[in-house]
Amino acid sequence: EKHTNARIEQEVNVAKQIIIASEKISQALYDLQEAAPEVIYRSVVDNHSRAIAQKEANLDSENFNLVIDFIIEQRLHESNIKIIKDNLDVGLGLFDLLNGKKFMFVHGHQDNVNSCFQNAVGATRQFIDYFAMGHYHSNKLKEFQGMTVFVNGSICGTEQYALGKRLFNNASQRLIIFKEDN
Numbered sequence: 599e600k601h602t603n604a605r606i607e608q609e610v611n612v613a614k615q616i617i618i619a620s621e622k623i624s625q626a627l628y629d630l631q632e633a634a635p636e637v638i639y640r641s642v643v644d645n646h647s648r649a650i651a652q653k654e655a656n657l658d659s660e661n662f663n664l665v666i667d668f669i670i671e672q673r674l675h676e677s678n679i680k681i682i683k684d685n686l687d688v689g690l691g692l693f694d695l696l697n698g699k700k701f702m703f704v705h706g707h708q709d710n711v712n713s714c715f716q717n718a719v720g721a722t723r724q725f726i727d728y729f730a731m732g733h734y735h736s737n738k739l740k741e742f743q744g745m746t747v748f749v750n751g752s753i754c755g756t757e758q759y760a761l762g763k764r765l766f767n768n769a770s771q772r773l774i775i776f777k778e779d780n
Contacts, residue, residue: 644705
């Protein structure tokens, strides 16, 4: 019964978490719109938002992140914020920067920092200039054959999972600004 109550409480909290995440992201995009001439929103699924806890039984298409994206799109429909949905799949995004360079992004649960260069080039048959991921609960910056890999830390810092894996990190997010070729 103890496990059933915990599971039910967690399921109730999922709805609240979806609403809070949708509102926070929507508000952040509105705030960005005041500072930037153009705001574009893109997203990929992660392993934290699985509809089914067992990763072996999970499908990427059954991910609460897709619900969050739907809510965000509804909240922003009268804004000038562009919602772009042209990912290679629900977990892998790619776009061209204005300077002609290619930027690939993933959550990171299906990717490895040390093999993302060859996987990105192999998957697209193109040179990828920048690759961004999270998932590893620790800030990293690496370069492979001219591709820069940005690994974002955890937005909440060292939480229980990271502590158990000895991944110590201050709360962080990364803002990358591109200007011309830089």
